Amino acid sequence: MRFGIVVFPGSNCDFDCxxxxxxxxxxxxxxxWHRETKLPEIDVLxxxxxxxxxxYLRAGAIARFSPIMDAVIDFAEKGNPVVGICNGFQILTxxxxxxxxxxxxxxxxxxxxxxxxxxxxxxxxFTHLYQTDELIxxxxxxxxxxxxxxxxxxxxxxxxxxxxFRYVSKTGETTVSANGSPDGITGLTxxxxxxxxxxxxxxxxxxxxxxxxxxxxxxxxxxxGWEKS
Amino acid sequence: MSDSHxxxxxxxxxxxxxxxxxxxxxxxxxxxxxxxxxxxxWSEHCSYKSSKQYLARFPTKGKQVIHGPGENAGVVDIxxxxxxxxxxxxxxHPSYIEPFQGAATGVGGxxxxxxxxxxxPVALLNSLRFGPLDIPKNRYLMEEVVAGIAAYGxxxxxxxxxxxxxxxxxxxxxxxxxxxxxxxxxxxxIVTAAAGGIGNPVIYVGSKTGxxxxxxxxxxxxxxxxETEDRHTVQVGDPFTEKRLVEACLELxxxxxxxxxxxxxxxGLTSSATEMADRGDCGIEIDLAKVPLRDASxxxxxxxISESQERMLLVxxxxxxxxxxxxxxxxxxxxxxxxxxxxxxxxxVKKGDALVAEIPVKALTAEAPLYDRPVKEPAxxxxxxxxxxxxxxxxxxxxKTLLTILGSPNFASKKWVYQQYDHMIQxxxxxxxxxxxxxxxxxxxxxxxxxxxxxxxxxxxxxxxFGGAIAVAEAARNLACVGAKPIALTxxxxxxxxxxxxxxxxxxxSVEGMSDACERLEIPVVSxxxxxxxxxxxxxxxxxxxxxxxxxxxxxxxxxxxxxxxxKAPGEKIVLIGDTREELGGTAYLKIIHAQERGxxxxxxxxxxxxxxxxxxxxxxxxxxxxxxxxxxxxxxVVLAECCLLSPSDVGAKLEIEAPSIRMDGFLFxxxxxxxxxxxxTEDLVQLxxxxxEKGLSSTVLGETGEASLVLSVKGRxxxxxxxxxxxxxxxxENGISSYFEDHTQNT
Numbered sequence: 004m005r006f007g008i009v010v011f012p013g014s015n016c017d018f019d020c021x022x023x024x025x026x027x028x029x030x031x032x033x034x035x036w037h038r039e040t041k042l043p044e045i046d047v048l049x050x051x052x053x054x055x056x057x058x059y060l061r062a063g064a065i066a067r068f069s070p071i072m073d074a075v076i077d078f079a080e081k082g083n084p085v086v087g088i089c090n091g092f093q094i095l096t097x098x099x100x101x102x103x104x105x106x107x108x109x110x111x112x113x114x115x116x117x118x119x120x121x122x123x124x125x126x127x128x129f130t131h132l133y134q135t136d137e138l139i140x141x142x143x144x145x146x147x148x149x150x151x152x153x154x155x156x157x158x159x160x161x162x163x164x165x166x167x168f169r170y171v172s173k174t175g176e177t178t179v180s181a182n183g184s185p186d187g188i189t190g191l192t193x194x195x196x197x198x199x200x201x202x203x204x205x206x207x208x209x210x211x212x213x214x215x216x217x218x219x220x221x222x223x224x225x226x227x228g229w230e231k232s
Numbered sequence: 233m234s235d236s237h238x239x240x241x242x243x244x245x246x247x248x249x250x251x252x253x254x255x256x257x258x259x260x261x262x263x264x265x266x267x268x269x270x271x272x273x274w275s276e277h278c279s280y281k282s283s284k285q286y287l288a289r290f291p292t293k294g295k296q297v298i299h300g301p302g303e304n305a306g307v308v309d310i311x312x313x314x315x316x317x318x319x320x321x322x323x324x325h326p327s328y329i330e331p332f333q334g335a336a337t338g339v340g341g342x343x344x345x346x347x348x349x350x351x352x353p354v355a356l357l358n359s360l361r362f363g364p365l366d367i368p369k370n371r372y373l374m375e376e377v378v379a380g381i382a383a384y385g386x387x388x389x390x391x392x393x394x395x396x397x398x399x400x401x402x403x404x405x406x407x408x409x410x411x412x413x414x415x416x417x418x419x420x421x422i423v424t425a426a427a428g429g430i431g432n433p434v435i436y437v438g439s440k441t442g443x444x445x446x447x448x449x450x451x452x453x454x455x456x457x458x459e460t461e462d463r464h465t466v467q468v469g470d471p472f473t474e475k476r477l478v479e480a481c482l483e484l485x486x487x488x489x490x491x492x493x494x495x496x497x498x499x500g501l502t503s504s505a506t507e508m509a510d511r512g513d514c515g516i517e518i519d520l521a522k523v524p525l526r527d528a529s530x531x532x533x534x535x536x537i538s539e540s541q542e543r544m545l546l547v548x549x550x551x552x553x554x555x556x557x558x559x560x561x562x563x564x565x566x567x568x569x570x571x572x573x574x575x576x577x578x579x580x581v582k583k584g585d586a587l588v589a590e591i592p593v594k595a596l597t598a599e600a601p602l603y604d605r606p607v608k609e610p611a612x613x614x615x616x617x618x619x620x621x622x623x624x625x626x627x628x629x630x631x632k633t634l635l636t637i638l639g640s641p642n643f644a645s646k647k648w649v650y651q652q653y654d655h656m657i658q659x660x661x662x663x664x665x666x667x668x669x670x671x672x673x674x675x676x677x678x679x680x681x682x683x684x685x686x687x688x689x690x691x692x693x694x695x696x697x698f699g700g701a702i703a704v705a706e707a708a709r710n711l712a713c714v715g716a717k718p719i720a721l722t723x724x725x726x727x728x729x730x731x732x733x734x735x736x737x738x739x740x741x742s743v744e745g746m747s748d749a750c751e752r753l754e755i756p757v758v759s760x761x762x763x764x765x766x767x768x769x770x771x772x773x774x775x776x777x778x779x780x781x782x783x784x785x786x787x788x789x790x791x792x793x794x795x796x797x798x799x800k801a802p803g804e805k806i807v808l809i810g811d812t813r814e815e816l817g818g819t820a821y822l823k824i825i826h827a828q829e830r831g832x833x834x835x836x837x838x839x840x841x842x843x844x845x846x847x848x849x850x851x852x853x854x855x856x857x858x859x860x861x862x863x864x865x866x867x868x869x870v871v872l873a874e875c876c877l878l879s880p881s882d883v884g885a886k887l888e889i890e891a892p893s894i895r896m897d898g899f900l901f902x903x904x905x906x907x908x909x910x911x912x913x914t915e916d917l918v919q920l921x922x923x924x925x926e927k928g929l930s931s932t933v934l935g936e937t938g939e940a941s942l943v944l945s946v947k948g949r950x951x952x953x954x955x956x957x958x959x960x961x962x963x964x965x966e967n968g969i970s971s972y973f974e975d976h977t978q979n980t
Contacts, residue, residue: 012564013472015389019659022675054387057472113382115654144386144654207656212673212792214664 004226006032007045011066016052023209037069047084050091062147063093084128085198092200103152109183115144119173123166127196131229132220139217141203148202149183167192244271257595265589268533272499279600282730283762286743294756304345306758308720313419317351320412320722320780322763326466327409331373335380335409336469342413344495347478350423350485351415357395358411359685359778363404365972373407382652387471392653394665395685399641405768410724412780425494427512427547427573434571437560438543442526446534473542476563483559489552496543502536504545506579510597517580518571532588608733619831626897630954635964640824644968667796669710680785682716687778691833694818696738698833700745700777705841707781712845713860715790715852716783722759723779728772730764738775752838795852797861798878799937805917806934810907814894820866821901836905843927844906859911867901887935887944
């Protein structure tokens, strides 16, 4: 499985993602500079976390105009697996690939901590090695993670089984949200389960020495074949 | 005097005597730009003119030391071709005037000191001092400083792993912001900040030059006054540019086209050019017409002393100009060839064809004034040392006293702060913030680097020698508690006005104490920074020497299962290594419970200190220890409570002690040095005790880990002296800081 990681100026989780795909999983991984207009031969694309263009305007608002974005959209529309993590989530919603927008955390502060999540759907290319309703712990680290979507649209996502991760309490109740996201939504996917965006960082939970390994199955899911059942 | 016209000239801060010296060095009167250059280079901040003679006392040699003080950061060999590069620096004055940007640019500056050496920054720490949080201004300062540190570190993608925060009234008008950065590199990738190669191009890269920070170095070398609103003297940080600068500079260093590189920190273009020429024993000529500017109206003297951030000056090999330019252009950074290395030992500044300044390099560096300032012990010192212990009433309730201390901001959880820092990025954080020393692993090796910052200004106030010595001893002890051997340290000397003899007295003694501790514990000083004039309206800070220390862990087991302070499971033995004497002077207990900062601070016996570290490191490496925590500030009882509070699985402790031969509050809250509290499995106790005995140290089994509470009984007494539930401790500990900030709406 060939992984590609897009690097915008200001991306800073690019090395961490490559560490997991290349060093932990041993898969060929290439960085793709934002000024490129074509993707190399890859099977999976990752839009990593960071502060693209400093995120001085609005997270992801500038990066979506980068030259590489047409190729990213084209790759996604062909049904290839794409995952946007943290700033990747922000960039891809700015690009309109999935609905909604990210507001500043309710606390108005950056939050970096381990968070409990519930896997809402394992019917995706990214989560098929998890169980639906499984509780996992992944780190979050963001200033703008308060996902906003109108209530009707949330219902539609729910009906289509497009919500992938929700923040929950340690015992699994949905009432808890670290950043103010309504209903704790923090990961969603397209209806074919091949394009996923998430605020938590699976790449930071893929090596036992760092305190948890609940993220590695996301990369292993990508590594192994999957068909929507 | 005849030079009264001086007052009309902007950007100069020379004394009359210093001005006369410039005339002698130049054989003529300096022009306005030259005066600005002299003022910046001869400022306390750049020249260390008051402290230099003391700094010479620090032991700086060691067989692992590759670069000591004098470079942008210290470089220490950690084996297998890897080096650790680190430094601590202050950003105190700017952080009081404009706390967000002041703190943010402090982080930016220390990061540049590290990556200019060719190292990739892997961790940040900060050592902060604020006034009490019940004063709104102090809450504002803390909130903004923390947000500034977070904004810069999080954006650039270097984990901030904590450090220390101390609150005391004395810092209300003079908060301290000391920032530490650690980088790693392969040994052969290290570069220095020396110019060289006559005819080589001098190249400017990074942000354009603006008026921000003009006068910064001289501002940082003066007392602040009531009307200090000189916000323009504080620079504005741009971590996005710095992120690109890190990547571009590391690429450049690997390209083999570089001779030397230095960041434009305090005194900007002036100090970077002259210091590079000085180290390379050559001259430099630059043309201001070629400097990238934000605003064409900026004057030559402003260009020379601007402290606009995210700028670097470098000397490349002749013929490599295009290759260098291509690297920076790829990252959308300005790059301009602004000058050339010369052989005449002159720092020459032109603007097009016009000569703007021409000063011998040595006049700005080696010839800078040095002051042997008068020294005097403060008149109040004896008064401070006098503590009438018999007038200190022992607590009626040890439970209540413990809870009061645990809930005080100096001891309460700092989670509200470090939760705002991205402390996980780079995938190396093995011990996160909030656990004593922090630790990052080096991928692909069996090595990890532990780090800590320490300094106790109450001790330094009462006895500057012990204040300095204990900062070193405690930092090393914190490292021992994670099984790390200290490799070297960096320090930041925060003091008041050096023109007061009392300030110089405490500075000299602090340096003496630190130096003795370094020599005896065999830890060289490899970098550092001095921050003087920490005074506002004539009110100075306590002497505040701060140590940043780095230790090496060379054991896969201690990386996979790091040694941390929290108790791990019930039914394990709790052992205090070291002796407890009646040392109540300068303790947190006296300050928090009895509102006194008096008495002799604890003594420190370096040989004993060293043995305690050796025992704990050996036991850690042998896998005997389940937890370890430095037993110092707050005293034994507070440390035991911390071991419960930091337990990952809510483990408490049940202790039974012999009635001590000293006062009970002295035993439980005294701050005797050279002590560490550890826990071990019962079957490993004999082996641990053998290690302790081998070093001639004493130890006491205090009891066992247990249910979620802390219970302490004294043999022969019917009722326990203290019994507190973990829940009650958590309640005060977790809210002690966050409750001051209205918007703390965070869950777990």
